[in-house]
Amino acid sequence: GNSVTQMEGPVTLSEEAFLTINCTYTATGYPSLFWYVQYPGEGLQLLLKATKADDKGSNKGFEATYRKETTSFHLEKGSVQVSDSAVYFCALSVLGLGGGSNYKLTFGKGTLLTVNP
Amino acid sequence: DVKVTQSSRYLVKRTGEKVFLECVQDMDHENMFWYRQDPGLGLRLIYFSYDVKMKEKGDIPEGYSVSREKKERFSLILESASTNQTSMYLCASRREGQSYEQYFGPGTRLTVT
Numbered sequence: 001g002n003s004v005t006q007m008e009g010p011v012t013l014s015e016e017a018f019l020t021i022n023c024t025y026t027a028t029g030y031p032s033l034f035w036y037v038q039y040p041g042e043g044l045q046l047l048l049k050a051t052k053a054d055d056k057g058s059n060k061g062f063e064a065t066y067r068k069e070t071t072s073f074h075l076e077k078g079s080v081q082v083s084d085s086a087v088y089f090c091a092l093s094v095l096g097l098g099g100g101s102n103y104k105l106t107f108g109k110g111t112l113l114t115v116n117p
Numbered sequence: 118d119v120k121v122t123q124s125s126r127y128l129v130k131r132t133g134e135k136v137f138l139e140c141v142q143d144m145d146h147e148n149m150f151w152y153r154q155d156p157g158l159g160l161r162l163i164y165f166s167y168d169v170k171m172k173e174k175g176d177i178p179e180g181y182s183v184s185r186e187k188k189e190r191f192s193l194i195l196e197s198a199s200t201n202q203t204s205m206y207l208c209a210s211r212r213e214g215q216s217y218e219q220y221f222g223p224g225t226r227l228t229v230t
Contacts, residue, residue, distance in 0.1 A: 032216045043121075043207055043221035044160075051216040089160070093216070104175070105150075105219055109159035 002027045006090045006108035013080055013115050021075040021111050023090035031092040033066050033073040034105070038087045047088070080115045087112050121222035123208050129228045136195040138225050140208030147213040149191035151183065154205040166191055167213065198229045
């Protein structure tokens with residue numbers, strides 16, 4: 001089956017620190033990969049995505065590279081800010097059994113990031 | 118911008134009540150989804166619909182049903198609410214296709230007493 005494993009939190013950093021949140025996956029087929037962010041009290045919003053091997057997704061200073069050989073999609077940011085405090089979810093999308101329109105997202109359990117001033 | 122709206126941000130219901138959660142999207146997306154989010158468990162898919170009147174069970178469909186009579190609207194129904202259905206419910210929509218992302222609503226926090 002399909003699954004996403006991301007590092008357990010919570011992660012606490014000081015402002016301007018370097019961030020890595022690890023994400024690895026297993027998938028039947030060739031997935032698209034996503035990072036979503038959930039700010040307190042809000043729904044999830046897409047942070048970045050990559051749809052094929054070696055693609056790098058980037059947005060708001062965050063980036064992640066689709067590594068097919070290591071089945072990984074680690075999220076990085078060079079210098080975090082207090083406003084980056086949120087829960088981060090790694091996810092994959094792959095064609096399910098039966099084909100057709102059966103594209104579902106499988107999420108990791110989320111990593112809570114807290115950035116202190 | 119894509120907008121996904123949910124009928125309530127907070128809802129309190131009693132055990133045994135029938136509960137309707139409504140979700141509307143304005144981007145003509147084919148696919149719509151209902152998730153619940155619980156601490157330590159992440160997001161779990163309840164049901165999804167890839168087109169009008171089409172629905173498929175997700176990972177945890179027990180105790181829930183759905184309705185999609187119009188493309189823009191996807192309803193989640195709790196036939197007889199129970200306390201273990203207290204949770205945050207998130208709706209999402211997406212254009213059909215593997216590489217398209219899902220757009221989420223703000224969520225409904227449901228408490229069943």
